Amino acid sequence: MIEVKEIVKKYGDKTVLDKISLSVERGEIVLIEGESGVGKTTLLNIISGIDLPDEGSVFIDGKNIVKMSEDERAKLRLNMIGIIFQTYNLIEELNVEENIALPLRLAGKKWKEKVEELMEFLDISDLKGKRINMLSGGERQRVAIARALANDPRIILADEPTSNLDDRNTERVIEIFRRIREKYNATIVIASHDPRIVKFIDKKYLLENGKLMPYGDR
Ligand SMILES: Nc1ncnc2c1ncn2[C@@H]1O[C@H](COP(=O)(O)OP(=O)(O)OP(=O)(O)O)[C@@H](O)[C@H]1O
Numbered sequence: 527m528i529e530v531k532e533i534v535k536k537y538g539d540k541t542v543l544d545k546i547s548l549s550v551e552r553g554e555i556v557l558i559e560g561e562s563g564v565g566k567t568t569l570l571n572i573i574s575g576i577d578l579p580d581e582g583s584v585f586i587d588g589k590n591i592v593k594m595s596e597d598e599r600a601k602l603r604l605n606m607i608g609i610i611f612q613t614y615n616l617i618e619e620l621n622v623e624e625n626i627a628l629p630l631r632l633a634g635k636k637w638k639e640k641v642e643e644l645m646e647f648l649d650i651s652d653l654k655g656k657r658i659n660m661l662s663g664g665e666r667q668r669v670a671i672a673r674a675l676a677n678d679p680r681i682i683l684a685d686e687p688t689s690n691l692d693d694r695n696t697e698r699v700i701e702i703f704r705r706i707r708e709k710y711n712a713t714i715v716i717a718s719h720d721p722r723i724v725k726f727i728d729k730k731y732l733l734e735n736g737k738l739m740p741y742g743d744r
């Protein structure tokens with residue numbers, strides 16, 4: 527489903543990702559760990575095609591997204607990939623419901639019922655009409671998660687998705703990931719340090735010094 531091949535990413539003279547390869551099967555849940563600044567977000571951004579590598583290729587469902595046009599990548603993201611950004615990237619001018627509905631509306635789908643369902647599951651129904659700047663960190667994070675899941679993506683890229691959540695909400699997020707995997711055989715890549723996440727993943731990798739290594743069993 528995801529095939530990263532010999533990716534190199536440099537910022538100035540610093541090589542953040544040094545020929546990294548990663549292959550994630552359909553239905554697999556993979557965790558990427560590593561200290562702050564090692565390049566976890568950079569790697570996720572390259573997998574989603576938000577960023578381009580200096581070298582290497584990224585195959586999503588057999589297609590090399592590095593070779594696509596910006597428009598093609600945006601379309602593929604909208605239809606196939608749900609991204610939970612580390613910094614949420616919610617739209618401040620829109621309320622909670624509108625933020626979650628956005629990917630559905632962009633894809634020209636019905637949204638009302640789906641948005642209700644997601645808000646209920648993430649326990650944010652009461653926040654429906656609130657503007658983003660009125661929300662707490664954990665509330666924003668749950669809105670960001672709901673938005674990422676709105677289009678029933680086949681691939682979920684989650685950057686520290688539980689960093690601001692208490693145990694109860696972390697359980698809910700894990701539960702919703704599980705359900706999506708079951709229902710759609712979705713592929714999930716999570717960058718996280720959260721020990722609460724480790725329980726439900728299939729494979730773990732450590733990113734260090736520009737290299738990605740498989741590491742430990744569960
Ligand atoms: N646009 C950019 N321009 C220059 N340097 C960048 C840019 N984006 C990231 N970097 C650098 O690349 C390195 C990797 O950053 P990245 O955000 O991928 O780390 P991370 O592993 O996600 O860290 P954290 O756990 O703190 O989120 C860092 O040293 C960062 O300063």
Ligand SMILES: [Mg+2]
Binds near residue numbers: 566567568612685
């Ligand atoms: Mg990061």
